[in-house]
Amino acid sequence: MAITARDLSKYYHIYSRPTDRLKQMFFGRRRNFYRDFPAVMGVSFDVGRGETVGIVGRNGSGKSTLLQMICGTLKPTQGSVRVNGRIAALLELGSGFNPEFTGRENVYLNGAILGFSRKEMEQRFDSIAAFADIGEFLDHPVKTYSSGMYVRLAFATAINVDPDILVVDEALAVGDEAFRRKCFARIEQIKNNGATILFVSHSAQTIVQLCSRALLMDRGEVLLEGHPKVVINQYQRLLNVKGEVAEEVRGTIRSMGTDEAFTPPPETGGQAQDTTPSTQEGYDPHLESKSRVVYETRGAEIRDPHIVNTRGQRVNILEVGRTYTYTFRVSFEKEVERVGFGMLINTTKGIGVVGSSTRPVQALHLTSVKAGEEAEVSFMFKCAFTPSSYFINAGVSSPDSEDGEFLHRMLDAVAFHVAPTDGRTSTGIVDIDIVPKAIKLGSESGPSGS
Incomplete structure (x- = not known):
């Protein structure tokens, strides 16, 4: 030791x-x-x-x-x-x-x-x-x-x-x-x-x-x-x-x-049960987050986080390049002002890839909500991830709450899988449509002549 x-x-x-x-x-x-x-x-x-x-x-x-x-x-x-x-x-x-x-x-x-x-x-x-x-x-x-x-x-x-x-x-x-x-x-x-x-x-x-x-x-x-x-x-x-x-x-x-404590959180239920991931957009009922952590409520509660496609259908198998919406509902247990919402997409190892928060933009705040009211929150995004499994967090907060902390938060709230696509060359985490190109050139010296 x-x-x-x-x-x-x-x-x-x-x-x-x-x-x-x-x-x-x-x-x-x-x-x-x-x-x-x-x-x-x-x-x-x-x-x-x-x-x-x-x-x-x-x-x-x-x-x-x-x-x-x-x-x-x-x-x-x-x-x-x-x-x-x-x-x-x-x-x-x-x-x-x-x-x-x-x-x-x-x-x-x-x-x-x-x-x-x-x-x-x-x-x-x-x-x-x-x-x-x-x-x-x-x-x-x-x-x-x-x-x-x-x-x-x-x-x-x-x-x-x-x-x-x-x-x-x-x-x-x-x-x-x-x-x-x-x-x-x-x-x-x-x-x-x-x-x-x-x-x-x-x-x-x-x-x-x-x-x-x-x-x-x-x-x-x-x-x-x-x-x-x-x-x-x-x-x-x-x-x-x-x-x-x-x-x-x-x-x-x-x-x-x-x-x-020592068991690594499973990536997703679906990946564990199905070793041949789908290549098309859809919904797999077995593909769910097994590592979700729900914070204690402090005046609000997040419910039913999920992803929908442009037709409003629930999906958890996504295709690169298509547009999706991550949405959830929030029910409020007390009166709160200047309410903001956020989301963060993580890898299965917990590395944050990209997220969004309404807090910096005052026009996107809910000015005031009362006890018993609800809000529907949505974040539209274009799938630009390489084929793998990912998680999405969800959060609701207010600067007027105690310490300006979360009113409620879910870690690994939703799991989704990005389907493999033939012909794409991107590696890493993000797929930004890189187009590789290689051209064969002649020898540096060129042909000799008199």
Whole structure:
């Protein structure tokens, strides 16, 4: 095992008043003037060599504290953690570098901490400088760096010390888009080279794409460990609730069995039963979503999501190039203003392909709805996907609701299959009618003559 954590916990002392801290110094263990705050409670898990494990959870759930204990920068209150191999970490912004040192000096300092000689770091320095791409700022104190420059240098250093284990916190979120793409490409490369990666992110798609397993943390506990898409679906469900409802959802998630958590969601019922997909538009009653996740209602409820063709017929086998409409009904349980609706088409692995939302366009809002009223929502689209199975989400929200969150949402509400079409050459996910062409040319030198 690369990482083994057993009953790992971290408690902080919380004092109601500053004077209580002084009293504690005098009374010692004879009396406590504080209460314990459990940042992490009883966490146990293993990470095998070569695994990529993602950790998700709301802010304050204990993710960063857990990573710090694994990296050895924070001592656990109880429990143990064992790490086998050289570990390189990119934790919260500001950790690992001396702000008074220049970027160059910090690179050599980090290398020395990891056991590299100065000569070894000199051999790696050009690669670090090229990846960070911060120019002359390498010789300036890092306290003068922007957050983006700091992350560039920290990440470039971490990936160029040949780590057996790479730990990445949400720090990459402060980088610009081009640098993030470069970082994730390098993480994929490190992953393919057999390194172990422990990754924290709020990005559902990143976790699904990179990780073979995921953990859901909440209030310092690991609520769920399992397949990335299963964990992400439950994480998104938990984000949408508060109070007593949140406690019920937490209990439901915690009670999920190992088999349920680790079993990849089946693509579709139809694909499992019929290995010869239809080549024509139609409706297959066996082709249904087996991974639908329905959020708790918060004043509205989505009903009967489905796809129809231009003749109004229900379909779930689509043909490339034809026009379809995704539609659902919403019944309202309370009065709501400025109601918006949305949809998102995903691959079976949970990667978002394309979606639509009425929220940015005020003219598409429902100005006001009353309790007991209904709305019919439709999204017309042209099928431009390569042959495969896909899911569609459905959502209804209002900026006037609590926290501006969803009033209701369904993940993987509808499953559909795009039928194969002879003669089409598109690969990937989207079919944009690419027309390939190849012309044979003569030799470059041409015929010789006198």
